[in-house]
Amino acid sequence: MTDPRIMAVTERIIERSRPTRRRYLDLIAQEADHGLRRPRLSCGNFAHGFAAAEGDKPAIKAISGPNIGIVTAYNDMLSAHQPYGRYPEQIKIFAREVGATAQVAGGVPAMCDGVTQGQDGMDLSLFSRDNIAMGTAIALSHGMFDAIAMLGICDKIVPGLLIGALRFGHLPALLIPAGPMPTGIANKEKQRVRQLFAEGKVGRDELLASESASYHSPGTCTFYGTANSNQMMMELMGLHVPGAAFIHPNTPLRTQLTRHAVHRLAALAKGSQRPLGHVIDERSIVNAAVGLLATGGSTNHQIHLPAIARAAGIVIDWEDFDTLSGAVPLIARVYPNGSGDVNGFHEAGGIAFVTNELLGAGLLHGDVLTAGGDSLAEHGATPMLEGEVLSWKSITTSGDDTMLRPVAAPFMVDGGMRLLNGNLGRAVIKTSAVDPSRWTIEAEARVFSDQQSVLAAFQAGELERDVIVVVRFQGPRANGMPELHKLTPALGVLQDRGFRVALLTDGRMSGASGKVPAAIHCSPEALGGGPLARLRDGDRVRMSADDGVIEVIGVDLATREPVAAPPYPMGTGRELFALMRTTCDTAERGASAMLAAMDVESAIGAAMVPV
Template sequence: MATLDPRIAKVTDRIIEKSKPTRSAYLQLMKDEGERGIDRKRLSCGNFAHGFAAAGDDKKAIRTFSGPNIGIVTAFNDMLSAHAPYYRYPEQMKVWAREAGATAQVAGGVPAMCDGVTQGQAGMDLSLFSRDTIALGTAVALSHGMFEGIAMLGICDKIVPGLLIGALRFGHLPAILVPAGPMPSGLANKEKQRVRQLYAEGKATKEELLAAESASYHGQGTCTFYGTANSNQMMMELMGLHIPGAAFANPGTKLRQMLTRAATHRIAELARDKKRPLAEVIDERAIVNAAVGLMATGGSTNHAIHIPAIARAAGIVFDWDDLAEISHAVPLIARVYPNGSGDVNDFHHAGGMAFTAHTLLEAGLLHDDILAAGHDDFLAFATNPVESDDGIEWQAVTDTSNDTMLRPASDPFQPDGGMRLVEGNLGRACFKTSAVDKERWTIEAPCRIFHDQKDVVAAFEAGELDKDVVVVVRFQGPRANGMPELHKLTPPLGVLQDRGHKVALVTDGRMSGASGKVPAAIHLSPEARGGGPIAHLRDGDVVRLCATNGTLEAVGVDLASRDASQAPPPPVGTGRELFALFRDQADEAEKGGSAMLAAMEAVL
């Protein structure tokens, strides 16, 4: 393959250098855990008997150490389309583990919440911290010491990062992620967006809106737009944590079942041979590969929070400067809704992850020497699995079948990636350029201040925003209210933009992988709670946002001379008061917006 691009090599080397103390400490801890930590052979007879008492047909094999025992951590629930397919996975995986001379047990379950269900509701305030909860649940599940390998069943927004963060505390064990795939395509995303905007303008009824949404989200599997869930799957492929090509096969198909069987056999092999532990698989190169894929495909802005958090759990220091440099080096090669018209199924059929890996490797933009869990050779991730008489056959994909959606790195949609760092006297924030027309990359207008996205919608409906405006929604960061996605803002701000106004959003909250065509500076750090510069803005202050120059500033305003606005009272109801500790101790978005990781580092 091609020599690694010197810009990618430079960022990787910098990450390695600044991570030396923490990475070394992490790897030493994992070495100690492997040598002296809890495992089946170190359990007392009483402990051990409890661990296999309910193992049924596998009891003898577990008791006599006849093969490795795989711990399954599952995010199954049957309310959410993406996780409903996991219902039968554990019992199937137990059969497939026996085929490979191993056993498998469900170590534990973790919550899987859907931002689509909680969007704009009180429950969304729990969303970011559900990642920490999932990590803690994963650690509890694996703490029994009964396992030689880990299989993680999870696919959506906070679930995959949470599973990884938790599993990395058991990084002396090999681990693999088992996806379930996207639902088949339903109503075209452009039509869904059209109905949403009509409803925002009062030109469509609630019944018409519900009919459109139901035709879009209609069956088992992840949502088909390229949001955080599907960006997760892209990243897991390029980090080598899947069976190659597992990301986007639909649920309920024979190929999906065959891929899950292959994943079970693979983790049994890794566990038996005690090779490719998770701590070594997720290294600095794998983290860079994830970021390269994110930029190349215009993936979810949520990963500007999740990648630093996953890295941090592995003792790796990764920040938005690293992300920005990678973005400048990596061309945008995919346009998947909301950055294009086709969905992830169309992306998959155009060449999908196989072609993405192929063209990025050919351009020297990926590390091809990472220690992948899903295959002994990372180059296998440039192949696509297809059914054959003998099982799965992996075929090389060297070209795109739809260059309106997926292009080679030599002929990209944009010369750089889909996200930029903007900074200035208001702090540091992320701007997803891949979804925004270039003529809107620079917006300068008076601002209007809000502390709740519902108030923005109300002002829009009252006609108060029908002008050039920078909408500032503050006290939305991790410490204020858990950093909910502000997805309800997309339709009204899109309407204002379509009316010819210069419109932008500036917030210390999130906008998610569904961030659309309106320019937005999101994840602003430091956040308003605690006195970040955004807390000093006033209605009418002129704000300039420019992705071209990477600036975000209040023009001609001495922010330091003003008192900060008072924070709203902490949220209560819908269980939000239970997460007060998480909010109070959370660190900034650029570090991952986690209370748990900050506390963990203090202990270590």
């Protein structure tokens, strides 16, 4: 039986979403009945679609079986996506085994936030999600496909693929992962060297050697950031083959899981079963949020999950996250919330253990429709090979209680993500990696408008005190809402020196948000006169996860004029994203220009329909 607190949030989301969800379901029903499909293409259209299909041309021409559209985010610079290079060839072979065919429908960009972190390119990062969504829609617009295989793992890429694919939600769909790289140096050691570099105690050569020992081979980075949080959410939304998330690339087990996913997609397409737009519903969105909270996942999904939900006509907000966080215990500690990485997490029981625990406690909706298996309960098992036979083993006990614990004995009684409200706006804070003694910080503010100025002040010794570092004009409309993870080592050094330090920003932190308390995604953002634009150096700010408060003390902000915003960023292609910056929604609504415009168009269309 589902926990009544989970049910209350779900029912609130259902009621709030009723008109938009109805419009979405009507859209995909119309697409299923009358939309573009192979049998409806003209001969000229159709011939173009299979002209280069080589050995699959007769089967596609005869419509003798389902044709799977592959949308790939492959590139060989991004370690997580490098293994995808050979996947289309494999998928085509696996499809033929079950009387199906497959074609690469299109490719979408995949940028690495690890490469762009703290660089100009990071300003493109969040809006690359909209670009990926539109690229996915372009790929699928040809009407040649009966199912969707999405090849993507990392931060904005999975949300972008899903948002685009949801416009074709009458088709079945799965994400096919490639898995994490093997464990490199210990994460704590990597963190130690970063802080030494920030202090000037080691040089670039030592830092590069450390980073290269951490990020060292094909596969996803092994810390539990946004990419690996994506994988967990896709499992709990039933959009992976059960247990597929954390199996290493280029192994026999990984190959068999890919094969199983292709066979599964072909079977769903033949029976017109489990379309994506019905697999993703209000309950599955709540399940994703619950999994995120229970495992201490990435703060980026406070933006991405509302955007995914909106693409399916579902409205979820930060108050829903906050309420769910009060009901869901933290049962996993994976770096940066613990010492072990996702490989250790998987070996200890991983997503299978988490799924069983949350289902057993009534914290997940077990009656959701899933695409990767027949029920969510199947995700409570981990895959293995016996010879060449793929099988699954249920995981009901933790193999390492420093990393995974049961719901009855959690690391924390709540999920460690809180909503902050006050005269500085609304923000979110992740407490799961922060010592409780630092959940409330009250100190004078030091206000900056970019990351480099913060680092310069740190190097000059100007932050050697209790301080709340405010970095404003980092919101989606100002500069695309970059992650500010580059500040983490410097702020960590200050905290280790005994100062009470916090970060307050309208920007994002990485999925690697760690031990320094950070109130992020502050909304309304500074650009346009938000409260952060009225803060001054020396203002006393109180930031409390204990009380859910973010406020400036003893100041009437309404009496102050906002400071002028910096010029819009230029170079590195950022000017090409001006339309997205100037038209996007708030962080709480998903920070998407595309979805904001789509909502307006949909509302206008609904108003024009005769009653």
